[in-house]
Amino acid sequence: MILESLGKTTLSVIKQTREVFLLLGQSLYWFFVGPFKKKPVSRKGFFAQTVFAGVESLAIVFFVDFFIGMVLAMQSAYQLQQLGATIYVAALVGVSMTREIGPVLTSLVIAGRVGAAITAELATMKVTEQVEALETLSLNPVRYLVVPRFLALLLMLPCLVIVGDLIGMFGGFVVGVTQLHLTPGLYFDTTINFLTIKDIMTGLLKSAVFSIIITMIACHQGLSTEGGAEGVGRSTTRSVVTSFILIIIADAILTALFYFAKT
Amino acid sequence: MSDKEIVISVRNLTRNFGERRILNGINLEICQGETLVIMGGSGCGKSTLLRHLIGSMKPDSGEVWMFGQDIAKANEDELDQIRKKFGMLFQSGALFDSMTVGENIALPLREHAKLDEDIISIIIKMKLELVGLRGFENLMPSQLSGGMKKRVGLARALVMDPKIIFYDEPTAGLDPVMTGVVDKLTIDLTRKLNITSVVVTHDMGSVFRIADRIVMLHQGNVLQIGTPDEIKHSKNPIIQQFITGAAEGPISFMQTGDNYLEHLTSKIKE
Ligand SMILES: Nc1ncnc2c1ncn2[C@@H]1O[C@H](COP(=O)(O)OP(=O)(O)OP(=O)(O)O)[C@@H](O)[C@H]1O
Ligand SMILES: [Mg+2]
Numbered sequence: 001m002i003l004e005s006l007g008k009t010t011l012s013v014i015k016q017t018r019e020v021f022l023l024l025g026q027s028l029y030w031f032f033v034g035p036f037k038k039k040p041v042s043r044k045g046f047f048a049q050t051v052f053a054g055v056e057s058l059a060i061v062f063f064v065d066f067f068i069g070m071v072l073a074m075q076s077a078y079q080l081q082q083l084g085a086t087i088y089v090a091a092l093v094g095v096s097m098t099r100e101i102g103p104v105l106t107s108l109v110i111a112g113r114v115g116a117a118i119t120a121e122l123a124t125m126k127v128t129e130q131v132e133a134l135e136t137l138s139l140n141p142v143r144y145l146v147v148p149r150f151l152a153l154l155l156m157l158p159c160l161v162i163v164g165d166l167i168g169m170f171g172g173f174v175v176g177v178t179q180l181h182l183t184p185g186l187y188f189d190t191t192i193n194f195l196t197i198k199d200i201m202t203g204l205l206k207s208a209v210f211s212i213i214i215t216m217i218a219c220h221q222g223l224s225t226e227g228g229a230e231g232v233g234r235s236t237t238r239s240v241v242t243s244f245i246l247i248i249i250a251d252a253i254l255t256a257l258f259y260f261a262k263t
Numbered sequence: 264m265s266d267k268e269i270v271i272s273v274r275n276l277t278r279n280f281g282e283r284r285i286l287n288g289i290n291l292e293i294c295q296g297e298t299l300v301i302m303g304g305s306g307c308g309k310s311t312l313l314r315h316l317i318g319s320m321k322p323d324s325g326e327v328w329m330f331g332q333d334i335a336k337a338n339e340d341e342l343d344q345i346r347k348k349f350g351m352l353f354q355s356g357a358l359f360d361s362m363t364v365g366e367n368i369a370l371p372l373r374e375h376a377k378l379d380e381d382i383i384s385i386i387i388k389m390k391l392e393l394v395g396l397r398g399f400e401n402l403m404p405s406q407l408s409g410g411m412k413k414r415v416g417l418a419r420a421l422v423m424d425p426k427i428i429f430y431d432e433p434t435a436g437l438d439p440v441m442t443g444v445v446d447k448l449t450i451d452l453t454r455k456l457n458i459t460s461v462v463v464t465h466d467m468g469s470v471f472r473i474a475d476r477i478v479m480l481h482q483g484n485v486l487q488i489g490t491p492d493e494i495k496h497s498k499n500p501i502i503q504q505f506i507t508g509a510a511e512g513p514i515s516f517m518q519t520g521d522n523y524l525e526h527l528t529s530k531i532k533e
Contacts, residue, residue, distance in 0.1 A: 121361075129357035132319050136351045137371045137419075138343040 020220045023142065024212070027150050030143040039140075045148035053114045053149075054156030058163065064109050065164035068101055069093060069171025077180055086180050090187045091194035093172030098199045102165040104251050107210035110157060111243040115218040118149055119239035122222025123232040131223065146219045150212070157211035158204045165203065202258050209254065210247050217243045267294040270427060270459055276315060276325035278308075285311050287483030288325070298453045298460040300470050302505065303480030304514060309463040310354055312480070313429050316461065317351050318342050329427075347375060349427040350420030354435075354463075356412035358404040358419070364391070365400030368419045375423065390418040395444055410437040417445065421452075428452065430462040434469050446472050467506060471495070479505065481514075 034040050076092045122145060125131050131141050169191060176182040221239035225231045271293040278286040285308040293299050301309050314320040315327055318334040326333050330345055337345065358367050368387045372378055378386075387400055394414035404412055413436065420428055430449070434442040446469050452458040453475075464470060470477065470491070477494045479486040479502050487497060494502060504512035 125359075128360075129353045129355055130359055132314075133351070133353055133357035133359070135319055136317050136346055136349075137374070138346045139370070139374055140339070 016220070019224070020216050023146065023220050023223075024216050026142045027147050027216075030140065030147050031151065034143055034147075039143060041147045041151065042144065045144070046152055049148050049152035050156055052117070053110070053153050054159060057110060057113055057156075057160055060109055060113060061106055061160050061164045062167050064105060065097075065102065065168040066171040068105055069097060069168030069173075070175050071171075072096060072101065072168070073172035073175035074179070077175070081180075087182060087186065087190055089172065089176055089180060090182070090190035093176075094169055094191040094195045095199055097168040097172070098165045098195065098203045100203075100251075100255070102168055103161050103203045103206040103210065104247065106161045106164040107157065107207055107214065107247050108244060110153070110160065110211075111214045111247060112240055114153060115214045115243050116236050116240050118215065118218035119222040119225075119236045120232060122219060123225035123235045126223055126225045127228055127231060141223065146215070146223075149219065150215045153211040153215050154208060157214075158207045161203060161207040162200075165200070202254075206251065206254050209250055213246045213250060214243050217246065267296065269293065270295050270329065271316060271461075272326075272328040273316070274326045274328070276312075276322050276327065278311060278315065278320070278323050284483055286315070286322075289480075289483075289485055291478060291485065291488070293459060293461060295459055296453060296457040297475040298449060298462060298473050300474040300477045301461065301463045301480060302465070302470065302477060304505070305465075307480050308483055309480060310431055313351075313431055313461070313463060317349065317429060318345070347423060348425055349429065350423065350425035351429045352413070352416045352420045352431060352433055354431040356404075356409075356416035358407075358412055358415055360404045362404075363400065364396070364402050364404065364407070364415050367404070367415060368400075368422050371419070371423050386422065390422055391415075393421065393448060394418045395441065410441060413437070414441070414445070417448075425458070427459040427461065430460065430464070432463055432465065434464060434466050442466065442469060449473050467508070 030039070031041065072093050073089050077086055077089050080086050080088050080092070122131075125145070131145075134141050134144055173184070173187055173191075176187045177184050218239045221235040221242070225235040227234075269292050271291075273289050273291040276286050276289040276291075277284065289312065301312065303309050311320065315322055315335075316329070318327070318337065322335050325335070327335050330348060332341060332345060334342060334345055358364075359370070362370065365384075365387050368390055369383050372383050372386060388397070391397055391399060394417050396411065396414055396418070399407075399411070399415075404415070407415065413433065417430075417433060420430075433445050433449070437445060449460050449462065450473055453460055460473075462469075462473065474491050476488060476490055478488050479494065479499075481501055487494065487499060487502060489497070495506065497503065500513045504514050
């Protein structure tokens with residue numbers, strides 16, 4: 001019994017993984033080949049998605065990253081004070097924000113906000129025959145629905161991560177200056193001295209990978225929805241949970257790669 | 264009928280959903296310029312049959328020929344070309360709810376035809392006029408009633424001037440007058456423009472107003488194909504019950520049969 005259900009789960013995971021990669025392949029196909037077939041990505045759709053995924057996510061990214069930056073500063077100050085090295089709070093906040101916390105946290109927030117919205121929208125379209133209607137109008141759903149979302153998030157998530165990194169460091173700065181008696185100039189200089197371009201680039205690379213995970217999972221879940229309103233709810237939950245797990249796994253793999261690549 | 268060109272030809276179409284066989288070897292030929300009505304009980308597979316005709320579902324076996332091509336085997340590009348020649352009205356209307364009524368109707372034009380925006384706006388107005396919705400182009404689908412959505416769906420299906428139109432219950436949820444309007448539209452399109460119509464409907468009034476031929480589906484099979492007169496005077500008790508709408512008859516709705524008690528108590532015995 002247990003073996004049987006384990007086998008079934010494994011099979012379904014393999015099948016879904018295959019489908020997600022197929023979807024990614026089709027998206028890339030439509031992005032690169034579409035323009036030559038006179039079927040480019042809809043600029044209007046792309047623009048609308050950019051505003052939704054990027055601009056309208058700014059507030060929540062500000063909020064989350066600012067407070068995480070503050071928390072990070074306080075937590076590290078608690079340790080570093082015992083060594084009399086409070087100034088390294090600036091370095092620690094800067095490096096961990098850009099390399100790790102910024103990309104991962106921002107991506108998780110976006111998976112919850114944008115990923116869920118994408119799945120819910122596409123799933124609703126699927127169960128109300130709108131996806132089928134697109135097909136009968138000779139409009140490919142991948143080209144028309146998936147690619148604009150994919151490109152928009154691929155562009156906007158790294159931007160949001162940069163914003164989040166800066167806000168996080170600012171949160172740390174506020175704590176450092178008001179609570180840890182560091183001068184603003186010193187805090188600023190220390191941050192700059194310890195940050196390298198590579199830190200920022202690894203963070204951005206991570207966020208690009210995460211953005212692909214978010215849109216591909218969200219679109220795949222949405223377009224494979226069946227069974228009315230209940231199905232929409234189920235897909236949306238599954239989309240967010242799957243994105244979360246995959247983001248964490250991808251983060252571990254990428255971090256390990258960067259770590260071993262260095263040595 | 265034999266003198267007319269056949270535009271759709273369905274051969275031995277079967278389709279299962281899981282264990283259940285929904286379509287069980289359907290054979291059907293549809294001629295240029297006729298209105299074919301598909302009848303059958305709720306859940307007997309009428310919408311599923313339409314989905315196979317428009318190529319959005321693939322059959323388990325069998326063929327669907329349209330414009331000289333087997334659309335069950337056509338690739339995406341070929342399918343796109345065929346799809347531009349027909350329109351489909353979905354059972355729920357299937358309007359895109361992120362777009363206004365006008366944008367819904369204009370979408371196929373904007374995507375497939377390089378037309379001036381002025382011309383597009385005139386075409387939208389013309390199509391809305393046809394379905395009795397003048398001045399509604401700036402409303403969102405969520406602001407429309409069910410019947411209005413369906414009529415917008417019809418306007419969208421008509422916008423590319425298709426050669427074949429598929430209707431899934433075009434008049435369900437419409438008032439008697441609007442039903443008459445949509446019926447008349449179907450008749451006009453066939454008689455005047457020689458468009459082929461394939462209509463799924465339960466509305467017996469409409470059926471006999473619009474149909475050139477009628478197909479009766481039952482349990483995944485074609486029970487009978489014939490002209491409205493032939494169907495009306497059919498000896499088949501199932502068809503007679505369907506036309507008259509009698510509760511008692513061979514289409515058993517109430518499970519008064521001998522196994523009903525058995526069915527009710529099946530859990531208890533286990
Ligand atoms: N995607 C699907 N997956 C599984 N079963 C399905 C699916 N679509 C339809 N069915 C089943 O196929 C049968 C026929 O459905 P269909 O929608 O074609 O009926 P219908 O004749 O159009 O009914 P109605 O007149 O109520 O619209 C139903 O019993 C339904 O449960
Ligand atoms: Mg139906």
